[in-house]
Amino acid sequence: MKRALPLVGLHVLVALPWLPLGPARLYILHVVILILIWSVVGTAWSLMGRFGLVSLGHGAFLGVGAYTTVLLWNFWGVPPWIGTPLAVAAACFLALVLGYPCFRFRVVGHYFALVTLALGEVIRLLIIAERDWTGGSLGVTLKDAGAGAVNLVALQFADRRVFYFIALGVWLAGLLVWRWVDRSMTRSALEAIGEDETAAASVGIPVTRFKLKITLLSATLTAVGGVLYGQYVTYLDPGTLAGIGVSLRIVFAVVLGGMYTLLGPTVGTALTIALAEYLRVAFGVRFLGMAETIYGLALILIIIFLPAGLYGGLRELWRARPRPLAAATPPVRPA
Amino acid sequence: MLEVDRVTAGYGEFTALWDVTLRVSAGEAVAVVGPNGAGKTTLMRIVSGLVPIRAGDLRLDGDSLKGRRAHEIVSRGIAHVPEGRRIFPRLTVEENLKMGAFLPAARRHYAETARRVWDLFPVLAERRRQRAGTLSGGEQQMLAVGRALMSRPRLILLDEPSLGLAPVMVLRLFDLIRRVREEGYTILIVEQNVRQVLSLVDRAYLLEVGRIQVEGRAADLADQDFVRKAYVGI
Numbered sequence A: 001m002k003r004a005l006p007l008v009g010l011h012v013l014v015a016l017p018w019l020p021l022g023p024a025r026l027y028i029l030h031v032v033i034l035i036l037i038w039s040v041v042g043t044a045w046s047l048m049g050r051f052g053l054v055s056l057g058h059g060a061f062l063g064v065g066a067y068t069t070v071l072l073w074n075f076w077g078v079p080p081w082i083g084t085p086l087a088v089a090a091a092c093f094l095a096l097v098l099g100y101p102c103f104r105f106r107v108v109g110h111y112f113a114l115v116t117l118a119l120g121e122v123i124r125l126l127i128i129a130e131r132d133w134t135g136g137s138l139g140v141t142l143k144d145a146g147a148g149a150v151n152l153v154a155l156q157f158a159d160r161r162v163f164y165f166i167a168l169g170v171w172l173a174g175l176l177v178w179r180w181v182d183r184s185m186t187r188s189a190l191e192a193i194g195e196d197e198t199a200a201a202s203v204g205i206p207v208t209r210f211k212l213k214i215t216l217l218s219a220t221l222t223a224v225g226g227v228l229y230g231q232y233v234t235y236l237d238p239g240t241l242a243g244i245g246v247s248l249r250i251v252f253a254v255v256l257g258g259m260y261t262l263l264g265p266t267v268g269t270a271l272t273i274a275l276a277e278y279l280r281v282a283f284g285v286r287f288l289g290m291a292e293t294i295y296g297l298a299l300i301l302i303i304i305f306l307p308a309g310l311y312g313g314l315r316e317l318w319r320a321r322p323r324p325l326a327a328a329t330p331p332v333r334p335a
Numbered sequence B: 001m002l003e004v005d006r007v008t009a010g011y012g013e014f015t016a017l018w019d020v021t022l023r024v025s026a027g028e029a030v031a032v033v034g035p036n037g038a039g040k041t042t043l044m045r046i047v048s049g050l051v052p053i054r055a056g057d058l059r060l061d062g063d064s065l066k067g068r069r070a071h072e073i074v075s076r077g078i079a080h081v082p083e084g085r086r087i088f089p090r091l092t093v094e095e096n097l098k099m100g101a102f103l104p105a106a107r108r109h110y111a112e113t114a115r116r117v118w119d120l121f122p123v124l125a126e127r128r129r130q131r132a133g134t135l136s137g138g139e140q141q142m143l144a145v146g147r148a149l150m151s152r153p154r155l156i157l158l159d160e161p162s163l164g165l166a167p168v169m170v171l172r173l174f175d176l177i178r179r180v181r182e183e184g185y186t187i188l189i190v191e192q193n194v195r196q197v198l199s200l201v202d203r204a205y206l207l208e209v210g211r212i213q214v215e216g217r218a219a220d221l222a223d224q225d226f227v228r229k230a231y232v233g234i
Helices: A004-018 A022-049 A058-076 A080-104 A110-129 A160-182 A185-195 A197-202 A207-233 A244-257 A264-283 A290-305 A310-319 B040-047 B070-075 B093-100 B104-108 B110-120 B122-126 B137-149 B167-182 B194-198 B224-232
Strands: B002-011 B014-024 B029-033 B053-060 B078-081 B155-159 B186-191 B203-208 B211-217
Touching: A004 A022, A004 A160, A022 A058, A022 A160, A022 A207, A022 A244, A022 A264, A058 A080, A058 A110, A058 A207, A058 A244, A080 A110, A080 A207, A110 A244, A160 A185, A160 A207, A185 A197, A185 A207, A185 B093, A197 A207, A197 B070, A197 B078, A244 A264, A244 A290, A244 A310, A264 A290, A264 A310, A290 A310, B002 B040, B014 B029, B014 B040, B014 B053, B014 B211, B029 B040, B029 B194, B040 B053, B040 B078, B040 B155, B040 B186, B070 B078, B078 B137, B093 B110, B093 B137, B104 B110, B110 B122, B110 B137, B110 B167, B122 B137, B137 B155, B137 B167, B167 B186, B167 B194, B186 B194, B194 B224, B203 B224, B211 B224
Parallel strands: B029 B186, B029 B203, B078 B155, B155 B186
Antiparallel strands: B002 B014, B002 B053, B203 B211
16 A cells, blocks of 8 residues: 555556546646656755755756757857766756855854845846846747757657656656655764754864765755756746746745655746636736645644645655554654 | 873863863773763863864874864764763664764774673674663673674773763673773773772863863872862862
């Protein structure tokens, strides 16, 4: 039973493109692809967030990832196969420049959040300022590779289903990374660091190294999410991919879903995107800002009543439910 | 075993230690006493690598530890029980001990070391699945000492272990530290309870405004004058 549920879920996800979803099939597929891409980013964020490394500037890594591949392709025809590692390298470099001084000199908590906030804005302003390359605030469109519906070199596909499977694969890989961290010594070390840095250092945990490691991992995964977004949407603009707006949206989604559980970030992302899409369709342009207002309310309520997030909180309730056989209850791990 | 050789150190513009020289031989217990703000905690933190040395040298068995990071120093066999206990409050007692054995060499012997710690502090064994933050002050201090032992150190740095404990608890704690000592660990301890700590150690140093003022055998120092100086600094 315990194994069956995820397996069924995976089968449904794999079969999704062929399910009879009615006339809105393509639209639903589009929304699901967006959810998968943003879930990768949310999962990446939670890798740091769950250990108290609250970044309010993940848009920087996202933007660097997306813009690097798209600009390399547009200007020099460098295919994303080469562009992606370069984008990841650029994001990692940025993470290093941000992380090393912060961690070495104990910039923690609110101060760390503020530094990352600034980083996100710097990248957004940089994209706007370099308008000859990046198209500035008007954005940039990925050049069409032409040559038919499927272009493996340029990773451009007319059929959404191909993208769907790529996004699904990357999402699953992201979950595997999360779980790998969850089961490693890195997790214990970072939990200890999150509790008390001095104590962690005094028992022999190399604090700077572990924090840097998780930041690089998170930046890498976020950049991959950015690349994916660029290849799928084929249009980048600094407002959507860098700066405070997107950085906070990532945080909201993860806090909503819960950052201490594997599927929390995905559930949160799915809810926020579905909600935004629903409100957009339902109200059109009549109630602008309605989606944000409802997010805000939902977020406040969830922080008050389900501090472990929607998914995390409901899972706790489910596990704590009265059962006939108390002995069969698996030990609840601390979040 | 440990040599602090004419060390100067501080924070930013501020110098907390001036030209401090101190030595601890293997198997010895040494105390550093002195009034508040004398630099006792800083001294502990330079030995454990949490505060860098500005001038002078720090040696363990003749090898310089200068410029080494905290985790390297732990792996050399020095464990630090920081001031104010600093246990991990939301982890359980057992998880706290696991973190103490974080380094690979210590992790390999986890079961064996843990058994020794449970024997030494039976009250911790009773509470192994309890969150550390819910322990009493004395129990938390025992856990902090136990966690330090988990790294299988040769030298233990104890920074104000009696801080914030009830007088009865302080006596019990000193008994336990005596037992730790009898197990063969070398101890460097910083304390405000001068009389009690002098009954525990072989030698003591008096630190005042960042300088070593008096040094000597504990038995010789246990007179009124020294104790008064340690408390009020005059």
